Amino acid sequence: MRRLPVFVVVDVSESMAGNAITAMHDGMQMLLQALKKDPMVIEIGAMSVISFGGKAKVEVPLSSVLDIRIPSLDLSSGTSLGKAFDLLTSEVNSKVTKTTREIRGDYKPIVFLITDGQPTDDWRAGYAKFRKCYPSVSIHAVGCGDDVDFSILKEITPNTYVMRDMTAESFGKLFQCVTASVRSVTASMMNGDGVKDDLAELSDGEVRKPTEVECRPIGESRQVLISAMCSRTKRHFLIRYKRGEFGKFALSAVHPLEQKLAGGGASGGNINVNELNSNGFKCPHCGNTGMFYCNTCHAEVCMEPGGMHGHCPGCGWDGELTYGSFDLHKSLG
Ligand SMILES: [Zn+2]
Ligand SMILES: [Zn+2]
The missing domain is CATH 3.40.50.410 (von Willebrand factor, type A domain)
Known part of the structure; x- marks a missing residue:
């Protein structure tokens, strides 16, 4: 047949x-x-x-x-x-x-x-x-x-x-x-x-042909994904930022993950922390509303807000947090 x-x-x-x-x-x-x-x-x-x-x-x-x-x-x-x-x-x-x-x-x-x-x-x-x-x-x-x-x-x-x-x-x-x-x-x-x-x-409108404008190369990504970990539960999640006004990226979603993604944390380039607006962040596993960036695992880690001490469950890094301008690894996407 x-x-x-x-x-x-x-x-x-x-x-x-x-x-x-x-x-x-x-x-x-x-x-x-x-x-x-x-x-x-x-x-x-x-x-x-x-x-x-x-x-x-x-x-x-x-x-x-x-x-x-x-x-x-x-x-x-x-x-x-x-x-x-x-x-x-x-x-x-x-x-x-x-x-x-x-x-x-x-x-x-x-x-x-x-x-x-x-x-x-x-x-x-x-x-x-x-x-x-x-x-x-x-x-x-x-x-x-x-x-x-x-x-x-x-x-x-x-x-x-x-x-x-x-x-x-x-x-x-x-x-x-x-x-x-x-x-x-x-x-x-x-x-x-x-x-x-x-x-x-x-289709009744859900799927359509792209317009000529939509078919132009978009160059820079319109979203950024950062891998993240919960300090209390050691579980993984993903933070999604979308490009908003003035070229800044605003937090749009946090996605809890069952397990660390294959290839998760692989760098898709860097982004400066000042380009990311994390207002409204809440850890999807424990509800913590603060976070810091672990420079060793290249992941965001949830923490209680306002703390000055960080402990990374991913790599064991433990120390005083510093503020300022630094680069984060974007995830591959
Ligand atoms: Zn957490
Ligand atoms: Zn770490």
Whole structure:
């Protein structure tokens, strides 16, 4: 039986921390449930899920939609889009049956790429390799949130879309569009119906094409992530700052983490403490409202406000705190 291989390539970088990662996971589960109800998709549909953060990983190897379970997704530090394309190339090479003189292979794969950030590796090399092998495979790229460089996604595919919100509802609607698109491509393979695969047309406004202005390179990141640790519970969290007025970054969220992220604390460059406004900070684990920066682990550590003594549970540093201007390591994002 010829299969229609669908590859879903999803960003699990640390900037997805919080609701976004759960919402994306639930959205994929909905996608799978919906596909399992379509008799034509059951017949020919095969799906694979590849995640990319600090590295790329096959979460679900290409299999019939009936045999798939979506595993939980682990966040990691970095947005390795190039590695994702490397892995996609090797998965298509090894799992998709090619048409030869003897056998009729699978249909041409379709790829959905979902990302919320800017690549932190050499994405062009990985992408070029993929295109060299598969020049005509169609890719739909969805940029989520407000820190996406659409000039990059546009280089990858003309089928580039924007999804501004990263709520459960938005991801739900996005995956409804993906479902509709997969069903339409399947029907067209089986019956020769016309393909409806424009996600913007399939969506009721949640997903749209980016404007020309949005497609300009964004250069500097619009957000900063700093790894952090709770001094009382030794648990990890992530502090998210968003660029506000006057170019300063204002605290926008703290995300408790189950465990230290793979690659967490790796430096994505420096930022001066004076560029960060931490008003309103509260440790998500213990409620402390003060913090200091540990120069050894490159992490913020929660503390009681106003104290002059710091103890870092990460590396054991213990000493008097100093005020003043200093640089912090940004996390990779
Ligand atoms: Zn704490
Ligand atoms: Zn430390």
